[in-house]
Amino acid sequence: MGSIGGEGLAQWEKAEEGDGGGGKEDERILVSVRLRPLNARELERNDPSDWECINNTTVIFKNCLPDRSMYPAAYTFDRVFGFKCNTRDVYEECAKEVALSVVSGINATIFAYGQTSSGKTYTMTGITEYSVADIYDYIKRHEEREFILKFSAMEIYNEAVRDLLSTDTSPLRLLDDPERGTIVEKLTEETLRDQNHLKELLSLCEAQRQIGETSLNEMSSRSHQILRLTIESCTREFVNRNSSSTLAATVNFVDLAGSERASQALSAGTRLKEGCHINRSLLTLGTVIRKLSKGRNGHIPYRDSKLTRILQSSLGGNARTAIICTMSPARSHVEQSRNTLLFASCAKQVVTNAQVNVVMSDKALVKHLQRELARLESELRYPGSASCTSHFETLRDKDAQIEKMEQEIKELIQQRDLAQSRLDDLLRAVGDDGASRQWDEMSQPSISHEQDTPEDVCSISGTSGIAYQSPDIGSTRSFAPHENCNLNEPHVELSNELDKEQDISSRDSISSSTFSGMILQHRRDKTFDDHCREVQCVQIHTLSTSKSEDFNLPLTEGSDKVPSQAELASGEMLENSVSQFSDSRPSMEQPMKSTTKIFDDVVKPCLNESTPCSAMPIMTSGESALTRSRNCEGSLITTSASFFSEDAEQHHKTPHSDLSNEFPVSHNGFPTRTTEFDNDGKIEAHSLEESQNLEKVSSHVVEAQNTMIVREEYITNISNNFSEVVQMDRRQHPAELPLEQMNQQEQVQEYEIDRTVKDAGIDSVLCSAESSSRWLFDFERKQHEIIELWHTCNVSLVHRTYFFLLFKGDPADSFYMEVEHRRLSFLGNTSSQGHFDIVATNNSHNVMISSSLRYLRREREMLYKQMHKLSPEQRITLYTRWGIALDSKQRRLQLARCVWTKTDMVHIRESASLVAKLIGLLEQGQALKEMFGLSFTPQQTSRRYFSWKHRKFA
Numbered sequence: 001m002g003s004i005g006g007e008g009l010a011q012w013e014k015a016e017e018g019d020g021g022g023g024k025e026d027e028r029i030l031v032s033v034r035l036r037p038l039n040a041r042e043l044e045r046n047d048p049s050d051w052e053c054i055n056n057t058t059v060i061f062k063n064c065l066p067d068r069s070m071y072p073a074a075y076t077f078d079r080v081f082g083f084k085c086n087t088r089d090v091y092e093e094c095a096k097e098v099a100l101s102v103v104s105g106i107n108a109t110i111f112a113y114g115q116t117s118s119g120k121t122y123t124m125t126g127i128t129e130y131s132v133a134d135i136y137d138y139i140k141r142h143e144e145r146e147f148i149l150k151f152s153a154m155e156i157y158n159e160a161v162r163d164l165l166s167t168d169t170s171p172l173r174l175l176d177d178p179e180r181g182t183i184v185e186k187l188t189e190e191t192l193r194d195q196n197h198l199k200e201l202l203s204l205c206e207a208q209r210q211i212g213e214t215s216l217n218e219m220s221s222r223s224h225q226i227l228r229l230t231i232e233s234c235t236r237e238f239v240n241r242n243s244s245s246t247l248a249a250t251v252n253f254v255d256l257a258g259s260e261r262a263s264q265a266l267s268a269g270t271r272l273k274e275g276c277h278i279n280r281s282l283l284t285l286g287t288v289i290r291k292l293s294k295g296r297n298g299h300i301p302y303r304d305s306k307l308t309r310i311l312q313s314s315l316g317g318n319a320r321t322a323i324i325c326t327m328s329p330a331r332s333h334v335e336q337s338r339n340t341l342l343f344a345s346c347a348k349q350v351v352t353n354a355q356v357n358v359v360m361s362d363k364a365l366v367k368h369l370q371r372e373l374a375r376l377e378s379e380l381r382y383p384g385s386a387s388c389t390s391h392f393e394t395l396r397d398k399d400a401q402i403e404k405m406e407q408e409i410k411e412l413i414q415q416r417d418l419a420q421s422r423l424d425d426l427l428r429a430v431g432d433d434g435a436s437r438q439w440d441e442m443s444q445p446s447i448s449h450e451q452d453t454p455e456d457v458c459s460i461s462g463t464s465g466i467a468y469q470s471p472d473i474g475s476t477r478s479f480a481p482h483e484n485c486n487l488n489e490p491h492v493e494l495s496n497e498l499d500k501e502q503d504i505s506s507r508d509s510i511s512s513s514t515f516s517g518m519i520l521q522h523r524r525d526k527t528f529d530d531h532c533r534e535v536q537c538v539q540i541h542t543l544s545t546s547k548s549e550d551f552n553l554p555l556t557e558g559s560d561k562v563p564s565q566a567e568l569a570s571g572e573m574l575e576n577s578v579s580q581f582s583d584s585r586p587s588m589e590q591p592m593k594s595t596t597k598i599f600d601d602v603v604k605p606c607l608n609e610s611t612p613c614s615a616m617p618i619m620t621s622g623e624s625a626l627t628r629s630r631n632c633e634g635s636l637i638t639t640s641a642s643f644f645s646e647d648a649e650q651h652h653k654t655p656h657s658d659l660s661n662e663f664p665v666s667h668n669g670f671p672t673r674t675t676e677f678d679n680d681g682k683i684e685a686h687s688l689e690e691s692q693n694l695e696k697v698s699s700h701v702v703e704a705q706n707t708m709i710v711r712e713e714y715i716t717n718i719s720n721n722f723s724e725v726v727q728m729d730r731r732q733h734p735a736e737l738p739l740e741q742m743n744q745q746e747q748v749q750e751y752e753i754d755r756t757v758k759d760a761g762i763d764s765v766l767c768s769a770e771s772s773s774r775w776l777f778d779f780e781r782k783q784h785e786i787i788e789l790w791h792t793c794n795v796s797l798v799h800r801t802y803f804f805l806l807f808k809g810d811p812a813d814s815f816y817m818e819v820e821h822r823r824l825s826f827l828g829n830t831s832s833q834g835h836f837d838i839v840a841t842n843n844s845h846n847v848m849i850s851s852s853l854r855y856l857r858r859e860r861e862m863l864y865k866q867m868h869k870l871s872p873e874q875r876i877t878l879y880t881r882w883g884i885a886l887d888s889k890q891r892r893l894q895l896a897r898c899v900w901t902k903t904d905m906v907h908i909r910e911s912a913s914l915v916a917k918l919i920g921l922l923e924q925g926q927a928l929k930e931m932f933g934l935s936f937t938p939q940q941t942s943r944r945y946f947s948w949k950h951r952k953f954a
């Protein structure tokens with residue numbers, strides 16, 4: 001075996017590298033080599049066989065002669081066949097696929113190239129036979145299509161084209177057709193009837209072919225034979241339609257003449273002449289193949305020979321091509337064999353460009369062009385190929401998702417900012433200078449906070465409560481706000497003169513502050529900070545839903561000691577409960593409890609006068625879940641900075657009008673308010689100055705009628721709430737009333753519901769101005785009664801202020817007015833009917849009385865501490881108006897003592913205004929009306945002070 005290397009091998013390797021470029025590989029001419037066995041002559045000469053196929057793709061030259069070492073010893077092709085391989089194998093592996101392409105509309109050409117007697121005719125005859133057989137077999141298996149087979153045959157003999165199917169031996173001309181390429185003029189083309197017909201024609205061709213005897217081949221083919229089978233097919237369904245498309249392709253079976261040199265063939269005379277012509281065509285074929293193997297650049301001399309002209313499309317054009325190079329293994333033909341292999345090597349480099357050939361009818365062509373036009377327009381409309389449509393849609397979906405997420409992010413940011421803003425407001429309110437100073441003053445008892453105002457010198461050293469002496473432990477403790485409250489912890493007596501002060505109200509009555517949340521204060525709250533806590537009521541427990549449940553424990557869980565109504569009313573029971581659960585921190589996160597429970601525990605007993613308000617103390621504003629009035633965000637008078645900014649003299653002269661600026665007051669002295677609903681369902685409340693006359697009320701009636709649906713909803717809610725209360729009451733006290741009495745009570749309660757709804761004035765507002773006027777009258781009357789009861793029951797000043805400022809005559813306020821009135825009435829009745837005796841027996845009565853008075857005193861103390869919020873001018877104005885001598889001492893204290901001490905409306909309004917200013921009553925809407933339906937505690941303020949206190953302690 002010779003060494004592998006040399007120029008030829010390098011050329012093949014180069015071609016191999018070209019194939020490995022990745023991606024779609026160009027289809028090249030399929031090249032195979034077939035070695036025939038030594039024939040009889042060669043065997044006679046003892047011509048050795050120098051060629052051997054060492055595998056399916058490589059043929060080697062076995063005899064390495066020194067003088068021929070310049071040639072490669074091994075050649076690799078798509079397939080090589082040894083002498084033992086039969087033609088069937090060659091066909092199956094190297095020709096079949098190509099030949100059968102024709103039935104799919106792809107042109108195909110199968111060559112046999114080699115020297116004379118190398119076996120070209122032998123091979124091509126077999127391949128043609130097998131191909132025809134397979135083609136017809138394919139046709140049989142595809143009956144859905146109709147095939148038309150046409151056969152033509154020609155030979156190129158001495159550079160003349162002859163029709164092998166015709167007896168006419170005159171040469172045929174070659175014509176150039178712009179669509180079909182080179183055509184052979186007048187070439188017979190037989191439409192095949194069947195396979196036998198083709199066999200007959202093939203036999204005819206064989207007979208017609210120029211055959212001569214050479215020294216190498218007794219039956220030497222002296223011409224290039226081209227057998228052409230054209231196959232057209234279409235689906236039978238569309239055969240008779242003009243819109244059908246037809247596949248049309250041609251397969252050429254080319255049996256070339258011998259490529260040997262004339263000298264080798266020992267040609268002379270006619271044979272020599274034939275050889276010249278033969279070699280001319282083969283030389284051109286070789287040139288074309290060689291040039292094509294180097295690419296399509298430059299001129300390809302197709303037209304230099306008849307052979308290359310006719311086979312132009314099959315040589316690197318629109319056809320699949322297979323070349324079977326036949327060679328003799330004999331040493332004597334080694335040169336011809338090398339030339340054949342060189343030709344084959346070049347042919348292996350030629351790239352073809354086979355395409356499916358579709359012949360379309362005019363209609364089909366029009367349709368095709370229309371589809372193509374639509375496709376191109378679509379591509380223009382949507383940049384990118386049509387195949388990118390789905391990708392484009394995917395991108396759009398992604399963009400939509402991104403946009404949606406960005407919107408969500410934006411909304412979340414807005415929510416966050418809003419929450420931050422609210423937090424900032426709260427912190428600002430808590431951390432404002434006044435509050436800080438106040439706390440600083442309270443937390444630093446050694447520092448007199450009256451340094452800037454000697455007029456009210458009142459040292460609170462030792463009373464601030466930041467440190468107190470505990471008799472139990474005899475040591476000074478720092479107050480810890482989170483400590484458990486021990487109800488039994490000894491009081492630390494205030495040394496402040498405020499402690500010595502007798503409360504302005506000397507009447508003994510149950511303090512309604514127990515209802516307003518003061519019940520939750522701790523008994524050790526002699527400390528100064530607790531004063532503020534008391535004033536701000538139930539700031540802790542109102543924020544704690546869990547606590548409210550805990551507060552119910554004495555009522556719901558079987559306690560050994562059933563609490564008396566008075567105890568409950570006074571908050572004693574609740575205080576104990578609070579002490580048990582004082583460790584629980586208020587949670588602003590906890591959801592509000594159900595309305596049902598709250599009504600059951602709280603509202604119902606108050607509404608049913610026959611059932612004392614035993615559960616009232618457990619009401620918490622944080623749980624206020626009454627159906628929320630839509631005007632709950634209505635106006636709450638803002639205590640503006642201009643409250644006291646008016647000229648003091650003017651205040652002195654017309655105090656009423658001054659206060660009216662702050663609190664809209666009706667002509668009859670009662671603040672009134674109407675509520676409007678805007679398109680968004682929001683409520684805009686404003687002064688009801690116009691209610692002074694009936695016509696204006698009527699105009700509001702019209703407005704109210706426009707919002708009838710909303711108001712009716714409110715009415716329904718109220719009715720439902722009352723009904724719910726009634727039902728809960730019935731469930732809670734089933735044994736207390738016989739069935740008959742229950743029915744009677746039910747009727748009464750239904751009447752109460754109707755009356756309450758009517759009292760709410762809603763019907764009147766909706767129906768007539770006359771009703772509105774009646775409601776206003778009822779409101780004024782009830783407001784007077786409530787004010788009197790506040791005074792009687794020593795209700796918290798802060799509570800009075802909130803309530804007074806919140807409810808100013810809106811029909812929707814009737815519910816709260818009713819609840820408030822009944823609570824206070826219950827307290828008054830309890831007091832007058834001797835219930836106090838029971839309480840007193842339990843030694844609670846005195847506790848409650850003293851407690852209520854103490855609460856009021858601490859409120860005043862707190863207000864006194866807040867006087868610094870007033871400017872000197874404002875204070876002077878107030879001193880003057882309220883009869884406090886400007887040269888007297890402790891004027892601030894005197895002022896605090898005067899607040900809410902009378903029941904006339906001028907005094908009430910001024911007191912409410914002053915308290916609101918001092919406690920920093922914030923913007924409207926921060927206190928919800930609903931909480932007054934369940935608790936007296938202003939929610940927002942409670943939270944505010946709660947936060948303020950604990951932030952300071954933190």
Ligand SMILES: Nc1ncnc2c1ncn2[C@@H]1O[C@H](COP(=O)(O)OP(=O)(O)OP(=O)(O)O)[C@@H](O)[C@H]1O
Nearest residue numbers: 036115116117118119120121122217220221257258
């Ligand atoms: N592979 C083969 N196995 C057996 N016999 C073969 C083989 N190839 C060719 N022969 C025989 O060799 C002889 C010459 O073959 P063939 O005529 O096909 O050569 P050729 O290349 O066509 O020659 P020419 O170019 O002169 O026509 C024939 O008798 C044929 O039977």
